[in-house]
Amino acid sequence: MQDDRLTWLFFRYFEKTASQEERDEFMLLLRDPANEAQIKKLMEQAYQSFTPEQPLFSEAQSEKLFAAISDSQDIITPLRIEKSYFAWKRLAAAAAVLLLITTGWYQWQKKYRPVQVAGQHSQQDVAPGNNKAVLTLADGSSITLDSVANRIIQHGNISISQQNGQLQYTTNTPPEQVSYNKLTTPKGGQYQLTLPDGSKVWLNSASALTFPTAFNGPQRIVKLQGQGYFEIAKKAAQPFIVQVNQLEIQVLGTQFDIMAYDDESTVNTTLLQGAVKVKEAGAEKILQPGQQAIFNPQDRSMSVQNADTDRVTAWKNGRFIFNNADLATILREISRWYNVDIVYKAKPGNATYGGAISRNLNLSDVLKALEENDNNHHFRIEDRQIIVLP
Structure with a gap:
């Protein structure tokens, strides 16, 4: 019936x-x-x-x-x-x-959506992350950043404009007065930065970029932790170098993504436009657009493969894309964006998922979509934790 x-x-x-x-x-x-x-x-x-x-x-x-x-x-x-x-x-x-x-x-x-009745188990939903970060200046002072404040931060010869979740540096700093600043995003945060040379960097959650207040030397060098997407201003006489732990990524002018989280097993460098050289000790790989260099810090091996660039850069475009990703990988990404911990009461297994979900949704909606893809796992939100259930 x-x-x-x-x-x-x-x-x-x-x-x-x-x-x-x-x-x-x-x-x-x-x-x-x-x-x-x-x-x-x-x-x-x-x-x-x-x-x-x-x-x-x-x-x-x-x-x-x-x-x-x-x-x-x-x-x-x-x-x-x-x-x-x-x-x-x-x-x-x-x-x-x-x-x-x-x-x-x-x-x-x-x-x-049904309203919880008193006495029933109430699921604690979690809002998505947003634009927030902390800027640490060379003297150790720090400035909390968000997407609301629009202001000019003056620090010596450096002028820093904060507007709509973005920072932009302008400076006339002499070479002997160059200092280093650090932009740090927490779990549940992201931020965009325009460096003194005009290069643009998008920082994903739980990431940090250390950079000079002016690029006056023969090279432009920054240090990355976590994940960042780069659009580099072309200056052939002054190569741009990103240092990531044991790796060095050298570019002239290009667009690429680096993922180097401590809780991931590999450091992945993905090229979208131009060309980059990924170096580690005596080994190096030159990438072409659409390729990804995968470095394993454990055995210090490095390989190159074709990349799913839409999936790699989905975070920058406000989406999650999970093409052939396993549950543990997906939940690590979700935990960083929603600032939650993962508790497994069921093994994640080897099943892979596919889907595209907005990063602007509440956590419960994202977990609901995952459940629709897999009948073997269910999820509960409790005290800023995702409980993975059979």
Whole structure:
């Protein structure tokens, strides 16, 4: 009986003839994992009922629908339902159904999420991270930064502009007066910095960049901990060098990402534009755009492979992308952005996940999307901890 009711509500919703009560009932059934197979079957039937000659939407319109679903920062878009399932070159009904279900379900969740009753276990949700950092000056003094304050910080010959979650340095410092500053982001924070030479750096959560107040020498040298994305101003006569523990990344003018967290097993340098040279002791690798150098500090080995650049730089663009990532890797990234700890009461396993999720969502929404990809794990938020359950 429930399958018949679900089918009836599905087409009422799809044809936009459902009442508000019917829409609410349909959303409740849609949230039930037991109905997943029936929903997929109904989506396939809806898709097959339309032909390329009689689409509900034109191909161009349907492409826009799919792009909106994929690119929206406010919609959870698990990639568990793959493009091939819908044969996207034929599109029409599938894109329409997916748009209605995805947007409708998410908006319904926001509006009608059940309220916890006193005495029930109450899940403690966590808001996403934001623009915040601490700038430590050469004299040891520190300045707390956020995305609200807009001001000019004057320190000797250095002028530092803070605006909209960004710092910009300007200086006329003589060579003998060059000093070093340090920008540090906490867990749950990120920040953008424009260096004195015009190079731009995006710092991810739990990261730090040490840099001079002026680049007056033959080289431009900075030190990175954690993760940073770099857009380097071209100065052929003055190479730019990023020092990361045992590694040295040398560039002239390029765009690249370095991930070097202490809780990760490797240091990954990913090139998007230009060329970089990754050096360690006597070994070096020259990267081409789209390549990634992977350095293992344990055995001091280094290899080069093609990179998923969208996944690598997703954090900078306000998203999580988990293409073929295992649960432990995903949760480490989530823990840094939401400033939470991970407690395993079930082994993470070797299963891999795929999906794209906005970093602007609350933690509960991100964990819900992960649960939809894997029936073997469930999650609970408690005292700024993610409890991983079987």
